[in-house]
Amino acid sequence: MEVKRYEIPGLVNRPSWWKVRTNEIESICRNIKNGSCTAAGKTPWGFPVYQVVYNDYPDSSNEVNWMSVMSTKTPELFGNKEGSPQTVMISGGIHGAEIEGVILVLNLISLLETGVDLRGRKNDKLLELARLYRLVLFPCVNMDGRAVSPDHRLGASIEECRRAGEGFWTNDKVIRWPEMKEYFPLPLERVAHTGGYCNSEGYNIMHDGTPGNIKTAEALAILKAAEKYKVDLYLNLHSQPETPCNGFRMHSMCSFPYSIEVVKELSRRCKKVLEERGFVYEPDAVRKIPCKLDINTPVHLCSGAATATIEFAARDPENFDVIADTGYAFLETILESGKEMLFCDRKNWKTLNAQYNTQL
Numbered sequence: 436m437e438v439k440r441y442e443i444p445g446l447v448n449r450p451s452w453w454k455v456r457t458n459e460i461e462s463i464c465r466n467i468k469n470g471s472c473t474a475a476g477k478t479p480w481g482f483p484v485y486q487v488v489y490n491d492y493p494d495s496s497n498e499v500n501w502m503s504v505m506s507t508k509t510p511e512l513f514g515n516k517e518g519s520p521q522t523v524m525i526s527g528g529i530h531g532a533e534i535e536g537v538i539l540v541l542n543l544i545s546l547l548e549t550g551v552d553l554r555g556r557k558n559d560k561l562l563e564l565a566r567l568y569r570l571v572l573f574p575c576v577n578m579d580g581r582a583v584s585p586d587h588r589l590g591a592s593i594e595e596c597r598r599a600g601e602g603f604w605t606n607d608k609v610i611r612w613p614e615m616k617e618y619f620p621l622p623l624e625r626v627a628h629t630g631g632y633c634n635s636e637g638y639n640i641m642h643d644g645t646p647g648n649i650k651t652a653e654a655l656a657i658l659k660a661a662e663k664y665k666v667d668l669y670l671n672l673h674s675q676p677e678t679p680c681n682g683f684r685m686h687s688m689c690s691f692p693y694s695i696e697v698v699k700e701l702s703r704r705c706k707k708v709l710e711e712r713g714f715v716y717e718p719d720a721v722r723k724i725p726c727k728l729d730i731n732t733p734v735h736l737c738s739g740a741a742t743a744t745i746e747f748a749a750r751d752p753e754n755f756d757v758i759a760d761t762g763y764a765f766l767e768t769i770l771e772s773g774k775e776m777l778f779c780d781r782k783n784w785k786t787l788n789a790q791y792n793t794q795l
Protein backbone atom coordinates (compact mmCIF):
# COMPACT_ATOMS: atom_id res chain seq x y z
CA MET A 436 0.00 0.00 0.00
CA GLU A 437 1.44 3.34 -1.00
CA VAL A 438 0.37 6.32 1.06
CA LYS A 439 1.11 9.76 -0.30
CA ARG A 440 1.70 12.54 2.17
CA TYR A 441 0.25 15.91 1.26
CA GLU A 442 3.02 18.51 1.29
CA ILE A 443 2.39 22.21 1.73
CA PRO A 444 4.87 24.01 -0.54
CA GLY A 445 7.21 26.68 0.81
CA LEU A 446 7.18 25.81 4.52
CA VAL A 447 10.30 25.70 6.67
CA ASN A 448 11.80 22.28 7.24
CA ARG A 449 10.94 20.60 10.52
CA PRO A 450 13.72 20.33 13.10
CA SER A 451 15.21 16.87 13.60
CA TRP A 452 13.38 16.35 16.91
CA TRP A 453 9.94 16.85 15.34
CA LYS A 454 9.17 13.10 15.09
CA VAL A 455 5.63 13.09 13.77
CA ARG A 456 5.60 10.69 10.84
CA THR A 457 3.85 7.35 11.36
CA ASN A 458 7.08 5.31 11.29
CA GLU A 459 8.63 7.71 13.83
CA ILE A 460 5.60 7.48 16.14
CA GLU A 461 5.73 3.69 15.86
CA SER A 462 9.44 3.65 16.68
CA ILE A 463 8.97 5.80 19.81
CA CYS A 464 6.04 3.65 21.00
CA ARG A 465 7.82 0.35 20.37
CA ASN A 466 10.74 1.45 22.53
CA ILE A 467 8.69 2.28 25.61
CA LYS A 468 10.10 0.62 28.70
CA ASN A 469 8.83 2.50 31.76
CA GLY A 470 5.18 2.30 30.75
CA SER A 471 3.16 -0.33 28.94
CA CYS A 472 2.46 0.12 25.26
CA THR A 473 -0.21 -1.87 23.45
CA ALA A 474 -2.00 -1.66 20.14
CA ALA A 475 -5.52 -0.89 21.31
CA GLY A 476 -6.88 -1.15 17.79
CA LYS A 477 -5.92 -1.11 14.16
CA THR A 478 -6.77 1.58 11.62
CA PRO A 479 -8.33 0.64 8.25
CA TRP A 480 -4.87 0.96 6.70
CA GLY A 481 -3.44 -1.38 9.33
CA PHE A 482 -1.61 1.08 11.57
CA PRO A 483 -1.68 0.29 15.30
CA VAL A 484 -3.59 2.67 17.55
CA TYR A 485 -0.98 2.91 20.29
CA GLN A 486 -2.13 3.17 23.88
CA VAL A 487 0.55 3.87 26.48
CA VAL A 488 -0.12 3.59 30.21
CA TYR A 489 2.13 4.89 32.97
CA ASN A 490 1.84 4.37 36.71
CA ASP A 491 -0.82 1.71 36.35
CA TYR A 492 -2.27 -0.03 39.38
CA PRO A 493 -4.68 -2.93 39.92
CA ASP A 494 -8.36 -2.16 39.66
CA SER A 495 -9.81 -2.02 43.15
CA SER A 496 -13.38 -1.12 42.31
CA ASN A 497 -16.44 -3.33 42.14
CA GLU A 498 -17.46 -4.93 38.88
CA VAL A 499 -20.09 -2.41 38.01
CA ASN A 500 -20.54 0.21 35.34
CA TRP A 501 -20.75 3.93 35.96
CA MET A 502 -24.36 4.34 34.86
CA SER A 503 -25.47 1.69 37.33
CA VAL A 504 -23.43 2.75 40.31
CA MET A 505 -24.35 6.40 39.85
CA SER A 506 -27.87 5.50 41.04
CA THR A 507 -26.60 4.22 44.37
CA LYS A 508 -25.48 5.99 47.51
CA THR A 509 -21.91 4.94 46.76
CA PRO A 510 -21.02 6.04 43.20
CA GLU A 511 -17.35 5.98 44.22
CA LEU A 512 -17.53 2.16 43.93
CA PHE A 513 -16.80 2.69 40.22
CA GLY A 514 -13.76 4.85 40.76
CA ASN A 515 -10.44 3.88 42.15
CA LYS A 516 -9.79 3.61 45.84
CA GLU A 517 -9.39 6.81 47.79
CA GLY A 518 -5.77 7.84 47.77
CA SER A 519 -4.90 6.13 44.48
CA PRO A 520 -3.66 8.44 41.73
CA GLN A 521 -6.20 10.20 39.55
CA THR A 522 -6.34 8.93 35.98
CA VAL A 523 -5.76 11.36 33.12
CA MET A 524 -6.32 10.21 29.55
CA ILE A 525 -4.79 12.29 26.76
CA SER A 526 -5.22 11.73 23.04
CA GLY A 527 -3.40 13.40 20.18
CA GLY A 528 -4.13 13.25 16.48
CA ILE A 529 -7.81 12.33 16.30
CA HIS A 530 -7.48 14.72 13.37
CA GLY A 531 -4.25 13.60 11.76
CA ALA A 532 -3.00 16.96 10.48
CA GLU A 533 -3.36 18.51 13.92
CA ILE A 534 0.11 17.69 15.02
CA GLU A 535 0.50 19.87 18.10
CA GLY A 536 -1.14 17.34 20.43
CA VAL A 537 0.86 14.48 18.93
CA ILE A 538 4.14 16.24 19.64
CA LEU A 539 3.00 17.08 23.18
CA VAL A 540 2.18 13.44 24.00
CA LEU A 541 5.41 12.23 22.40
CA ASN A 542 7.42 14.81 24.36
CA LEU A 543 5.72 13.65 27.55
CA ILE A 544 6.58 10.03 26.72
CA SER A 545 10.18 11.03 26.04
CA LEU A 546 10.38 12.81 29.42
CA LEU A 547 8.98 9.76 31.21
CA GLU A 548 11.33 7.41 29.36
CA THR A 549 14.58 9.35 29.27
CA GLY A 550 14.25 12.41 31.53
CA VAL A 551 14.52 14.75 28.55
CA ASP A 552 12.04 15.63 25.82
CA LEU A 553 12.54 15.02 22.10
CA ARG A 554 14.60 18.21 21.99
CA GLY A 555 16.92 16.83 24.65
CA ARG A 556 15.64 19.35 27.20
CA LYS A 557 14.65 18.66 30.78
CA ASN A 558 11.31 19.59 32.26
CA ASP A 559 11.57 18.29 35.81
CA LYS A 560 8.45 20.14 36.88
CA LEU A 561 6.26 18.39 34.33
CA LEU A 562 7.99 15.08 34.94
CA GLU A 563 7.35 15.31 38.67
CA LEU A 564 3.71 16.23 38.08
CA ALA A 565 3.18 13.48 35.51
CA ARG A 566 4.34 10.87 38.02
CA LEU A 567 1.49 11.79 40.35
CA TYR A 568 -1.09 10.37 37.95
CA ARG A 569 -2.02 7.23 36.16
CA LEU A 570 -1.65 8.33 32.55
CA VAL A 571 -3.45 6.73 29.61
CA LEU A 572 -1.90 8.20 26.48
CA PHE A 573 -2.89 7.88 22.83
CA PRO A 574 -0.02 9.60 20.99
CA CYS A 575 -1.80 9.54 17.63
CA VAL A 576 -5.30 8.12 17.29
CA ASN A 577 -5.84 8.70 13.57
CA MET A 578 -2.68 7.21 12.09
CA ASP A 579 -4.32 6.99 8.64
CA GLY A 580 -4.93 10.74 8.70
CA ARG A 581 -1.42 11.32 10.01
CA ALA A 582 0.08 9.27 7.17
CA VAL A 583 -1.34 11.63 4.51
CA SER A 584 -0.73 14.87 6.43
CA PRO A 585 2.24 17.24 6.31
CA ASP A 586 4.74 17.41 9.17
CA HIS A 587 3.32 20.76 10.30
CA ARG A 588 1.32 23.77 9.15
CA LEU A 589 3.49 26.54 10.61
CA GLY A 590 3.33 29.67 8.47
CA ALA A 591 1.05 28.11 5.83
CA SER A 592 -1.80 30.03 4.21
CA ILE A 593 -5.25 29.41 5.60
CA GLU A 594 -6.25 27.80 2.29
CA GLU A 595 -3.33 25.37 2.39
CA CYS A 596 -4.00 24.58 6.05
CA ARG A 597 -7.53 23.62 5.16
CA ARG A 598 -6.53 21.58 2.11
CA ALA A 599 -4.06 19.61 4.20
CA GLY A 600 -6.23 19.38 7.29
CA GLU A 601 -9.68 18.78 5.89
CA GLY A 602 -8.96 17.52 2.37
CA PHE A 603 -10.57 18.46 -0.93
CA TRP A 604 -13.24 17.17 -3.27
CA THR A 605 -12.61 15.91 -6.82
CA ASN A 606 -13.68 19.40 -8.03
CA ASP A 607 -10.68 20.75 -6.02
CA LYS A 608 -12.87 22.59 -3.48
CA VAL A 609 -11.85 22.25 0.17
CA ILE A 610 -14.06 19.90 2.21
CA ARG A 611 -15.43 22.50 4.59
CA TRP A 612 -17.68 22.65 7.59
CA PRO A 613 -20.65 22.30 7.69
CA GLU A 614 -20.92 20.21 4.53
CA MET A 615 -18.20 17.80 5.73
CA LYS A 616 -20.42 16.84 8.64
CA GLU A 617 -23.37 16.01 6.42
CA TYR A 618 -21.64 12.69 5.72
CA PHE A 619 -20.56 9.84 7.98
CA PRO A 620 -18.43 8.56 6.31
CA LEU A 621 -17.40 11.01 3.59
CA PRO A 622 -18.47 9.81 0.11
CA LEU A 623 -14.94 8.78 -0.91
CA GLU A 624 -15.81 8.54 -4.64
CA ARG A 625 -16.17 12.34 -4.60
CA VAL A 626 -13.02 12.96 -2.55
CA ALA A 627 -9.64 13.70 -4.17
CA HIS A 628 -7.75 13.96 -0.85
CA THR A 629 -9.24 12.88 2.47
CA GLY A 630 -6.92 15.17 4.49
CA GLY A 631 -6.01 14.42 8.05
CA TYR A 632 -9.50 14.94 9.41
CA CYS A 633 -10.95 11.50 8.69
CA ASN A 634 -9.48 8.04 8.71
CA SER A 635 -8.93 6.34 5.36
CA GLU A 636 -12.54 5.14 5.28
CA GLY A 637 -13.80 8.71 5.60
CA TYR A 638 -14.91 8.55 9.24
CA ASN A 639 -14.35 11.56 11.48
CA ILE A 640 -13.38 9.79 14.72
CA MET A 641 -14.35 12.87 16.72
CA HIS A 642 -18.00 12.10 15.95
CA ASP A 643 -17.87 8.32 16.18
CA GLY A 644 -19.65 8.03 19.50
CA THR A 645 -23.09 6.55 18.87
CA PRO A 646 -23.60 3.85 21.50
CA GLY A 647 -24.34 0.57 19.78
CA ASN A 648 -23.01 1.71 16.41
CA ILE A 649 -19.36 2.65 16.77
CA LYS A 650 -17.82 2.55 13.29
CA THR A 651 -14.08 2.84 13.92
CA ALA A 652 -11.54 0.82 15.89
CA GLU A 653 -9.91 4.15 16.79
CA ALA A 654 -13.00 5.49 18.62
CA LEU A 655 -13.64 2.13 20.24
CA ALA A 656 -10.11 2.12 21.67
CA ILE A 657 -10.71 5.48 23.36
CA LEU A 658 -14.12 4.51 24.74
CA LYS A 659 -12.90 1.18 26.06
CA ALA A 660 -9.95 2.82 27.80
CA ALA A 661 -12.20 5.49 29.35
CA GLU A 662 -14.25 2.83 31.10
CA LYS A 663 -11.49 0.34 31.82
CA TYR A 664 -9.22 2.87 33.50
CA LYS A 665 -12.09 4.83 35.10
CA VAL A 666 -10.71 8.01 33.66
CA ASP A 667 -11.09 11.16 35.78
CA LEU A 668 -10.02 13.67 33.14
CA TYR A 669 -9.85 13.35 29.36
CA LEU A 670 -7.88 15.86 27.31
CA ASN A 671 -8.63 15.60 23.60
CA LEU A 672 -5.90 17.52 21.76
CA HIS A 673 -6.57 19.37 18.48
CA SER A 674 -5.42 22.44 16.59
CA GLN A 675 -6.99 25.02 14.32
CA PRO A 676 -5.55 27.40 11.73
CA GLU A 677 -8.31 30.03 11.92
CA THR A 678 -7.00 32.15 14.82
CA PRO A 679 -3.70 32.60 16.70
CA CYS A 680 -5.45 31.63 19.95
CA ASN A 681 -4.96 28.53 22.06
CA GLY A 682 -7.81 27.50 24.32
CA PHE A 683 -10.30 25.05 25.75
CA ARG A 684 -13.52 23.92 24.15
CA MET A 685 -16.15 23.23 26.77
CA HIS A 686 -18.16 20.14 27.52
CA SER A 687 -21.37 19.74 25.54
CA MET A 688 -24.80 20.48 27.01
CA CYS A 689 -25.15 16.75 27.64
CA SER A 690 -22.65 16.80 30.49
CA PHE A 691 -23.08 16.86 34.23
CA PRO A 692 -22.97 20.42 35.58
CA TYR A 693 -20.19 19.74 38.08
CA SER A 694 -17.91 18.40 35.32
CA ILE A 695 -18.59 21.52 33.29
CA GLU A 696 -17.43 23.60 36.29
CA VAL A 697 -14.22 21.57 36.56
CA VAL A 698 -13.39 22.30 32.92
CA LYS A 699 -14.23 26.00 33.28
CA GLU A 700 -11.87 26.24 36.22
CA LEU A 701 -9.06 24.47 34.37
CA SER A 702 -9.52 26.80 31.41
CA ARG A 703 -9.34 29.90 33.66
CA ARG A 704 -6.10 28.63 35.18
CA CYS A 705 -4.60 27.76 31.79
CA LYS A 706 -5.45 31.22 30.43
CA LYS A 707 -3.61 32.84 33.33
CA VAL A 708 -0.49 30.70 32.97
CA LEU A 709 -0.33 30.81 29.18
CA GLU A 710 -0.62 34.59 29.14
CA GLU A 711 2.03 34.91 31.85
CA ARG A 712 4.34 32.86 29.64
CA GLY A 713 3.57 35.01 26.59
CA PHE A 714 1.32 32.61 24.68
CA VAL A 715 -1.94 33.66 23.05
CA TYR A 716 -5.15 32.45 24.73
CA GLU A 717 -8.78 32.83 23.73
CA PRO A 718 -10.17 36.19 24.85
CA ASP A 719 -12.67 34.39 27.07
CA ALA A 720 -11.38 31.49 29.14
CA VAL A 721 -14.93 30.20 29.48
CA ARG A 722 -16.80 29.92 26.23
CA LYS A 723 -20.43 29.06 25.64
CA ILE A 724 -21.40 25.43 26.21
CA PRO A 725 -21.93 24.10 22.70
CA CYS A 726 -25.20 22.53 21.58
CA LYS A 727 -23.48 19.58 19.91
CA LEU A 728 -21.90 16.23 20.64
CA ASP A 729 -18.58 14.60 20.00
CA ILE A 730 -16.62 11.64 21.34
CA ASN A 731 -15.98 13.50 24.61
CA THR A 732 -19.66 12.95 25.47
CA PRO A 733 -19.62 9.12 25.53
CA VAL A 734 -16.27 9.25 27.37
CA HIS A 735 -17.97 11.42 30.00
CA LEU A 736 -21.08 9.26 30.15
CA CYS A 737 -19.24 5.96 30.57
CA SER A 738 -16.74 7.16 33.19
CA GLY A 739 -17.87 10.44 34.75
CA ALA A 740 -14.61 12.01 33.52
CA ALA A 741 -14.36 15.74 33.04
CA THR A 742 -13.57 16.10 29.34
CA ALA A 743 -12.13 18.95 27.35
CA THR A 744 -10.93 19.54 23.85
CA ILE A 745 -7.87 21.75 23.70
CA GLU A 746 -7.33 23.63 20.44
CA PHE A 747 -3.79 24.79 19.72
CA ALA A 748 -2.98 27.46 17.16
CA ALA A 749 -1.80 25.57 14.08
CA ARG A 750 -0.06 28.13 11.87
CA ASP A 751 0.66 31.24 13.93
CA PRO A 752 3.29 30.16 16.49
CA GLU A 753 6.72 31.65 15.72
CA ASN A 754 8.47 28.32 15.70
CA PHE A 755 8.38 24.68 16.75
CA ASP A 756 9.63 25.42 20.28
CA VAL A 757 6.62 27.68 20.89
CA ILE A 758 4.32 24.78 20.02
CA ALA A 759 6.11 22.43 22.40
CA ASP A 760 6.21 24.98 25.21
CA THR A 761 2.55 25.96 24.77
CA GLY A 762 1.67 22.31 25.28
CA TYR A 763 3.77 22.20 28.44
CA ALA A 764 2.01 25.30 29.80
CA PHE A 765 -1.35 23.56 29.45
CA LEU A 766 -0.22 20.25 30.91
CA GLU A 767 1.73 21.69 33.81
CA THR A 768 -1.21 23.88 34.81
CA ILE A 769 -3.75 21.08 34.58
CA LEU A 770 -1.63 18.50 36.41
CA GLU A 771 -0.69 21.06 39.06
CA SER A 772 -4.42 21.75 39.60
CA GLY A 773 -5.05 18.07 40.21
CA LYS A 774 -2.87 18.21 43.31
CA GLU A 775 -5.61 20.15 45.09
CA MET A 776 -8.79 19.19 43.21
CA LEU A 777 -10.43 16.00 42.06
CA PHE A 778 -11.22 16.09 38.35
CA CYS A 779 -14.03 13.62 38.99
CA ASP A 780 -15.25 13.49 42.59
CA ARG A 781 -17.47 10.41 42.39
CA LYS A 782 -17.93 10.21 46.14
CA ASN A 783 -19.59 13.64 46.24
CA TRP A 784 -21.05 13.35 42.74
CA LYS A 785 -24.68 13.95 43.67
CA THR A 786 -24.06 16.86 46.03
CA LEU A 787 -21.70 18.62 43.63
CA ASN A 788 -24.02 18.20 40.66
CA ALA A 789 -26.97 19.45 42.67
CA GLN A 790 -24.89 22.47 43.68
CA TYR A 791 -24.14 23.47 40.07
CA ASN A 792 -27.43 22.38 38.51
CA THR A 793 -29.20 25.51 37.35
CA GLN A 794 -32.24 23.53 36.24
CA LEU A 795 -33.25 22.66 39.78
Ligand SMILES: [Zn+2]
Binds near residue numbers: 530533673674
Ligand atom coordinates in the same frame (compact mmCIF):
# COMPACT_ATOMS: atom_id res chain seq x y z
ZN1 LIG B 1 -9.60 18.75 15.28
